Amino acid sequence: MTKPRIYSGMQPSSGSLHLGNYVGALMQWRELQAEGEAFFSIVDLHALTSAKDPKVLRQQVRTLAAQYIAGGIDPEASCLYVQSHVAAHSQMAWLLSTITGFGEASRMTQFKDKSAKEGVEAANVGLFTYPILMAGDILLYDTDLVPVGGDQKQHVELTRDLAERFNKRFGKTFRVPKPHILGETARIMDLQDPTRKMSKSAETDKGIIWLLDEPGKTVKKIKSAVTDTDGSIRVDAENKPGVTNLLGILSAFTGRPIDDLVAEFDGQGYGAFKGAVAEAVIDELSPIRDRTLDLLDDPAELDRILDANAERASAVADATLDRAMVAMGL
Ligand code: ADP
Ligand code: NA
Numbered sequence: 001m002t003k004p005r006i007y008s009g010m011q012p013s014s015g016s017l018h019l020g021n022y023v024g025a026l027m028q029w030r031e032l033q034a035e036g037e038a039f040f041s042i043v044d045l046h047a048l049t050s051a052k053d054p055k056v057l058r059q060q061v062r063t064l065a066a067q068y069i070a071g072g073i074d075p076e077a078s079c080l081y082v083q084s085h086v087a088a089h090s091q092m093a094w095l096l097s098t099i100t101g102f103g104e105a106s107r108m109t110q111f112k113d114k115s116a117k118e119g120v121e122a123a124n125v126g127l128f129t130y131p132i133l134m135a136g137d138i139l140l141y142d143t144d145l146v147p148v149g150g151d152q153k154q155h156v157e158l159t160r161d162l163a164e165r166f167n168k169r170f171g172k173t174f175r176v177p178k179p180h181i182l183g184e185t186a187r188i189m190d191l192q193d194p195t196r197k198m199s200k201s202a203e204t205d206k207g208i209i210w211l212l213d214e215p216g217k218t219v220k221k222i223k224s225a226v227t228d229t230d231g232s233i234r235v236d237a238e239n240k241p242g243v244t245n246l247l248g249i250l251s252a253f254t255g256r257p258i259d260d261l262v263a264e265f266d267g268q269g270y271g272a273f274k275g276a277v278a279e280a281v282i283d284e285l286s287p288i289r290d291r292t293l294d295l296l297d298d299p300a301e302l303d304r305i306l307d308a309n310a311e312r313a314s315a316v317a318d319a320t321l322d323r324a325m326v327a328m329g330l
Helices: 019-033 054-070 088-097 101-104 107-117 126-137 151-172 215-221 241-254 260-267 270-296 297-329
Strands: 005-010 038-044 079-082 144-150 176-180
Touching: 005 019, 005 126, 019 038, 019 144, 019 241, 019 270, 038 297, 054 079, 054 126, 054 270, 054 297, 079 297, 088 126, 088 297, 101 126, 107 126, 126 151, 126 176, 144 151, 151 176, 215 270, 241 260, 241 270, 260 270, 270 297
Parallel strands: 005 038, 005 144, 038 079, 144 176
Antiparallel strands: none
């Protein structure tokens, strides 16, 4: 049996990944890359849908690439590339836009949510057609599996619909992908407001652990995580969201089941518990931080890796684009 093709990507939209991105995306990608032929993209074209300072964007692309590698994506085994380096993405998005219904695109909840903030009239058209660009990203690589968070499921469903529609209208051209939804257990909450997920869009970053934070800062943030006064260490997402979140983090970083951790910390205070969480997080993240900074110190080597991977990605993507163009009569 041939290995499944896997495709996923993240936007270069902040200076550092946070703990949620690490546990909810990067850690899972690292595991999946052994099970298939994986393409991991830095989706800079998608990032343009919110206004960016060009210099900042360029630096964020490099920083994200370095974090992918430092976090365990092997750029020889997997294809780790920058979306805009592969021209086929923009071209495929146009082809697919011509078979997407306006009503169908209007039903995408992420556009509704994002445009609601400033009003639909103020939103750019790129934000509206974002799911079509994403569909092309996935279809270009004959993808079988798309590891995504639940919030992206609707976009993968659209991708499947477009692939099936295209195949029916123009003949079998695309492989129809399946979403691989990453479990809720992998959801990390904000340390200061554990009822909401850790997100770069929070108003303050007091509850966010950045991968590139200095270890001392990480320890401080974990030690001052909001908990409760009940004093017991157990899972209760409703009444004890802070402790539940810390248990989830400790489990993710030690690979140990939550039940084991609950048994081990039974009767201990929050101070000792938080100390153990901080230690586990630092043990894993410090080497990743160091490696990221090393990679950023050697831009020529990073460029060499990204150029070679863009070539590998283009070889696959161009062949699919060509198939689609010929099928459509171009
Ligand atoms: P953010 O919410 O900070 O804007 P993104 O939406 O860019 O993060 O998400 C990038 C990836 O990280 C996605 O695969 C998403 O599912 C995952 N992710 C983001 N936040 C979390 C979180 N708090 N817990 C688990 N996974 C997360
Ligand atoms: Na987000």
